[in-house]
Amino acid sequence: MKAYLHLGKTMKTAEAAKFWEANAENWTRFVRAGYDVYRDALNTPAFLAMLPDVRGLSGVDIGCGEGAETRKLVRLGARMQAVDVAPTFIRHAKATETAxxxxxxxxxxxxMDLPFASGTFDFATAFMSLMDMLDHGVALKEAARVLKPGGFFQFSIIHPCFSPPHRRVLRDAQGKVSGIEVGRYFEPMNGQMNEWMFSTVPANERARTKPFRAPMFHRTLSSWVDLICGAGLSIEKFGEPTASNALADAQPVVADTLVAPLFLHIRARKLA
Ligand SMILES: C[S@@+](CC[C@H](N)C(=O)[O-])C[C@H]1O[C@@H](n2cnc3c(N)ncnc32)[C@H](O)[C@@H]1O
Structure with missing residues (x-):
């Protein structure tokens, strides 16, 4: 198995996958309980609003987790296959499919090593998973490879400009978000360990659950553009989801996106 540079050493996909496998059981429970508010209230609705019509198209969802977003694509009329590196996510996704x-x-x-022949799909998606892969360039090339000529790849990532290695949400005296402080934008992150938890997980759950852990990877926006173009894809649309005032009032967790985006959506097309 190919190894990738990680904190000056090499890291294999299998090692990174172990972290996602360790997250998968609680992650599935929490997203199904509705605790991924950013995803459900803001990020996925904006992603789907930007998606071209997929009725009758065949697609692959890369890094599908427990499959919630894949199922939304089927409900929009697509025929879907989906992959994830963590077996527990796929077990939960398959159980839902059976039910x-x-x-x-x-x-x-x-x-980064998809089990599909070249030119299989009309489109590919990756909801917040591409940036978690050890080599973004290889992952982009794989997505491009499995697309038919003229097919598109739409993916969401943490916004490289507004969530680089340093990010702090600034608030005024009333607690209202007034700005986002960012720093260390030009410092690449090649697998430094990150720990986090969905902020709406109730205190009693939080107390008995270990935080999620996974290696993080950061590239500048221009590096992403170079990798996308280097994979033989042509960028056709960017999206930067922002909450409406009504959504921010109803779901204060997403209020930071009133002042700057936390996510970046990119649609790119395989040259025909
Ligand atoms: C932030 S979660 C997003 C899950 C899902 N797409 C969603 O939006 O809820 C990132 C996902 O990427 C998967 N992942 C990480 N590295 C991967 C890789 N090399 N190949 C496939 N999936 C990967 C993880 O197991 C995890 O399910």
Whole structure:
């Protein structure tokens, strides 16, 4: 298995995958309980609003987790396959498929080494997973490879400009978000360990649950553009989801996106 540079040493996908596997059980429980408010209230609705019509198209969802976003693509009319590197996520996704079949084929696979022939799909998606892979350039090339010529790849990542290695949400005296402080933008992150938890997980759950842990990777925006173009993809749309005032009032967690985006959506097309 290919190894990637990680904190000056080499890290294999299998090592990174162990962290996601360790997160998968609680992650599934928490997202199904509705604690990923950014995803459900803001990020995925904006992603789907930017998505071209997928009715009748065949697609692959890369880094699908427990499959919630893949199922949304089927409900929009696509025929879907989906992969994730963590077996526990795929087990939960398959169990949901068995209980309420939508025709989705899930399998454990590495986004940097997809188990599909070149030119298989009309489109590919990756919801907040591409930036977690050890080599973004390889992952982009793999997504491009499995697309038919003219097919598109739409993916969401943490916004490289507004969530670089240093980010702090600034608030005024009333607690209202007034700005975002960012720093260390030009410092690449190659797998430094990050620990976090969905902020709406109730205190009693939080007390008995270990935080999520996974290696983090940061690239500048221009590096992302170079990698996308280097994969033979042509950028056709960017999206930067922002909460409406009404959404920020109803879900204060997402109020930081009133002043600057936390996520970046990119759609790119394989040259025909
Ligand atoms: C932040 S979660 C997003 C999950 C899901 N797409 C969603 O939006 O809820 C990142 C996902 O990427 C997966 N992942 C990380 N590295 C991967 C790789 N090399 N190949 C495939 N999936 C990977 C993780 O297991 C995890 O499910």
């Amino acid at each position: 309420a079949p939508l025709g989705i084929l899930y399998q454990v696979a590495n986004g």
